[in-house]
Amino acid sequence: MSAIEVVEILVYPGLLFLLVLAFFYEWIDRKFFARVQNRVGPRFAGPAGLFQPLADFLKLISKEDIVPLACDKLLFDSTPIFYFALPLTALFLVPIATQSGLVAFEGDLIFMMFIFALIVVTVFLAGWSSMSRFSIIGAVRAALQMLSYEIPLGLAMIGPALAAGSLSISTIAQWQSSHGSWGLWLQPIGFGTAIVCMLAELELVPFDIPEADTEIVAGWRTEFSGRKLALFKVGRDLELVLASALITSLFLGGAQQVGIIPPIVMFLVKTIPVILLFSFLRGIFARLRIDQMTSGMWKYLLPIAILQLLLILFGIGK
Amino acid sequence: MGYASTIKVPFGPQHPALKEPENFIFEVDGDIVVNVTPRLGYVHRGIEKGFERRTYVQNLYLAERICGICSHAHTTCYVQAVEELLNVDPPPRAKYIRTIIAELERLHSHSLWVGVAAHEAGFDTLFMYTWRDREEVMDLLEAISGNRVHYAMNTLGGVRRDMPADTFQTVKKCMDSFEKRVKEYLHIMKTEQTFLKRTTGVGVLKPEDAITTSAVGPNLRASGIKEDVRADEPYAAYGEIPFHVITAGGGDVLSRALVRSEEMLESISIIRYALDHIPEGPTRIRVPVAVPAGEAVSRVEAPRGELIHYAKSNGTSKPERYKVRAPTLANIPSLAKTLIGSHLADVPLVLAGIDPCFSCMDRMVFVDQNKDKQWIWSMEELKRHVKVERD
Amino acid sequence: MVKEAFEQLFRKSATTKYPLQKATTPAGFRGRPVWDMKKCIGCSLCQNICPSGAIELVGKGMECEIKYFLDRCLFCSQCTEVCPKAAITMSSEFELAGFDRSKMLYWYKRSGVII
Numbered sequence: 001m002s003a004i005e006v007v008e009i010l011v012y013p014g015l016l017f018l019l020v021l022a023f024f025y026e027w028i029d030r031k032f033f034a035r036v037q038n039r040v041g042p043r044f045a046g047p048a049g050l051f052q053p054l055a056d057f058l059k060l061i062s063k064e065d066i067v068p069l070a071c072d073k074l075l076f077d078s079t080p081i082f083y084f085a086l087p088l089t090a091l092f093l094v095p096i097a098t099q100s101g102l103v104a105f106e107g108d109l110i111f112m113m114f115i116f117a118l119i120v121v122t123v124f125l126a127g128w129s130s131m132s133r134f135s136i137i138g139a140v141r142a143a144l145q146m147l148s149y150e151i152p153l154g155l156a157m158i159g160p161a162l163a164a165g166s167l168s169i170s171t172i173a174q175w176q177s178s179h180g181s182w183g184l185w186l187q188p189i190g191f192g193t194a195i196v197c198m199l200a201e202l203e204l205v206p207f208d209i210p211e212a213d214t215e216i217v218a219g220w221r222t223e224f225s226g227r228k229l230a231l232f233k234v235g236r237d238l239e240l241v242l243a244s245a246l247i248t249s250l251f252l253g254g255a256q257q258v259g260i261i262p263p264i265v266m267f268l269v270k271t272i273p274v275i276l277l278f279s280f281l282r283g284i285f286a287r288l289r290i291d292q293m294t295s296g297m298w299k300y301l302l303p304i305a306i307l308q309l310l311l312i313l314f315g316i317g318k
Numbered sequence: 319m320g321y322a323s324t325i326k327v328p329f330g331p332q333h334p335a336l337k338e339p340e341n342f343i344f345e346v347d348g349d350i351v352v353n354v355t356p357r358l359g360y361v362h363r364g365i366e367k368g369f370e371r372r373t374y375v376q377n378l379y380l381a382e383r384i385c386g387i388c389s390h391a392h393t394t395c396y397v398q399a400v401e402e403l404l405n406v407d408p409p410p411r412a413k414y415i416r417t418i419i420a421e422l423e424r425l426h427s428h429s430l431w432v433g434v435a436a437h438e439a440g441f442d443t444l445f446m447y448t449w450r451d452r453e454e455v456m457d458l459l460e461a462i463s464g465n466r467v468h469y470a471m472n473t474l475g476g477v478r479r480d481m482p483a484d485t486f487q488t489v490k491k492c493m494d495s496f497e498k499r500v501k502e503y504l505h506i507m508k509t510e511q512t513f514l515k516r517t518t519g520v521g522v523l524k525p526e527d528a529i530t531t532s533a534v535g536p537n538l539r540a541s542g543i544k545e546d547v548r549a550d551e552p553y554a555a556y557g558e559i560p561f562h563v564i565t566a567g568g569g570d571v572l573s574r575a576l577v578r579s580e581e582m583l584e585s586i587s588i589i590r591y592a593l594d595h596i597p598e599g600p601t602r603i604r605v606p607v608a609v610p611a612g613e614a615v616s617r618v619e620a621p622r623g624e625l626i627h628y629a630k631s632n633g634t635s636k637p638e639r640y641k642v643r644a645p646t647l648a649n650i651p652s653l654a655k656t657l658i659g660s661h662l663a664d665v666p667l668v669l670a671g672i673d674p675c676f677s678c679m680d681r682m683v684f685v686d687q688n689k690d691k692q693w694i695w696s697m698e699e700l701k702r703h704v705k706v707e708r709d
Numbered sequence: 710m711v712k713e714a715f716e717q718l719f720r721k722s723a724t725t726k727y728p729l730q731k732a733t734t735p736a737g738f739r740g741r742p743v744w745d746m747k748k749c750i751g752c753s754l755c756q757n758i759c760p761s762g763a764i765e766l767v768g769k770g771m772e773c774e775i776k777y778f779l780d781r782c783l784f785c786s787q788c789t790e791v792c793p794k795a796a797i798t799m800s801s802e803f804e805l806a807g808f809d810r811s812k813m814l815y816w817y818k819r820s821g822v823i824i
Contacts, residue, residue, distance in 0.1 A: 037446035038717045040724045133327050137346075137662065205440055206512050212440065212663065217334060284714045286512040287440025289663045290349065376760035379785045443714060450723045457735075464739035464799070470785050478790065479737070502713065510710050 013097035022237035023053040029279045036283035065226030075129035080231035082122045087238035090115040094245040095255045097264040100170030107167045120146040127220025138219025142210035148297035153197035155305035159190040160250045173254025183251035189308040191251045198243045206285040244271040331360045335666035338676040354657045362680040369640035385678040386467045390423045391620035393472040398616040399629040403609050412476035414596040417555040421585040426455040427621035428578045438666040439516045451499045458492050476602025493586050500582045517572040521656040521668035531651040535623020540577045541569035547619040571671040622673045644678030739784045740802040744817045748796035755788035779813035
């Protein structure tokens, strides 16, 4: 490992840069969501509230870490670390500042789907190990939700892979720029399905059922406090970066070099509208119930995803 | 160690779904509620005992503070009961002003409810919008009465402040813009698919159940039964103002939302009519300090339903016994019928659907079931049981 | 709903940026009551009518002093109504919060005010 690779992994575009990006995206999400609701959003910490996510993180780290007596100590202590580490690992596969991800190999799309599944398993274990009524209900709902959106998500993500003829995210991103057309207009149905499934993955309204705060306090996150909650919050922000980066790479052409504009700028230009789309969708819907969500996903979203695949098989969207 | 097949989920006294503390213990089997045990009394403040130790004028302000959001309804009910004991009739202009303030209060209470119901359903955007528009009504009330809640407009024999003619224009302009917003919210509630999915068929209260469980107010009217104290037993100026009693079939949370929103439109038209037809004249008349002995009951349609006050006087300047029956207490038994069999996710919506105001509700009475006896505590017994700081 | 939400993005936010932006009160706002001791005759009507016992007279008649307890006041302005000399007015002060209850006593002497 050369020194440059170490710097790449730890600082740019690795760990430190991703953390900064995660806080920045959370700020964008909160500001836009507030604007949709005719409010101001964060204001005091830093210019226009830019440092608010960092301030929240620092405050949480300094608070007392309360551990319930009946919890499963090993899982309770380790799930926040996993929740933080998994999106970071997945982000190394996605092209952010270079044409291909830091660690790119054939089949890393499947690895990405595996990481998504692991994240939900982590959520379930986090809720289950807390041994509180609210977290158990939240954990069970999270598992149920995963069973519903996982298949349409997989099908939607396979679409661009079929079109590009490769299972590597970086290759798919580069194929779109060399082919001259994006997955967005080649497979619009797949794009819509991917957005809806990403909303369910990120647990945003209308699918924030596992952490429905007016029903079960905070769902699977109820019993966590202090440092563990800080790790969960940062993990959620990293998931936001991951989801938008994935959608960008698969459907919007990814971080490609356009003329003299470096890839990182194109990355930002493309992922920020995706974040704004997530925030906007968060603002205009009410929360669904778990049985409505599962029936809706299986009855409507899965046939639509299958329809998209059939269209590709017949040559449309390749 | 065996596992129970049902989980007992406690709601409250502190819970994000409840705006005020009460305790409900739900037995949940998977996602379905199989049993509900309410435990009331967390907001008991000894108000009825407080009534007995203050003069009638001081009690005006105690009555106002039974609740923050239906404060005018409580003072109107109190003032009507005492005026009945005194055998005085307030001047007509005072009655019209009381009606206008009562309808303005109904407006801001119902729009608060729409926001809270949207928030329980996860629809935070509608919550922010309704509370933003509600600020217009609150500023109007502040300009008329001097405070956003606890208006202190009523007094024995009339109202304390007059409404000068230049406030009429401000009120009418505010009503015009508010009406547009309410129609917008009605449209959103009827067309937003996710909201409809959460509220249709949820917490259904059949008409016969509504009557046997003594539901009052918009909950009763959402089950199709046409009962409204303003129309059945007109008080203040309601006898002279034409208005409709809004009902809806269905009895679910959506019907309650529609009933309350359309009642808001009805309130706007009542206010407009009252402003156009308000008579000139004095706003209060003098009343004696000592109230003759007797008993009086008065009923008022608070935003949450029928409110009853009972006053008993023994000829001195302080009441002998005062009893308040708030509408939420009458709506709690219907919860047992609507909540059992629903999903756990629907519970906050159904709870919010009865528009709970637990601060109004908590009164205490001792019941001995075996001896079939009821009694209340005297002040000394209360002080012995609870540490009281000042008199 | 989509159209509504989209339009909000271009409107000024509804938040009052207090305390940088001052909150205004309308005329007739019931803030802290203020005594004009030049008019006070010490009839103690305000003390008797106050529902929460926030007013106490010290002394009698024209030499009396008024102790006003801010932490007990309801701002109902019943004292304003009942004063025969109109010596009490409701100001528009509402930023009255504090950490120390003992600082919430306003003692109106005939010469000046002691807090």
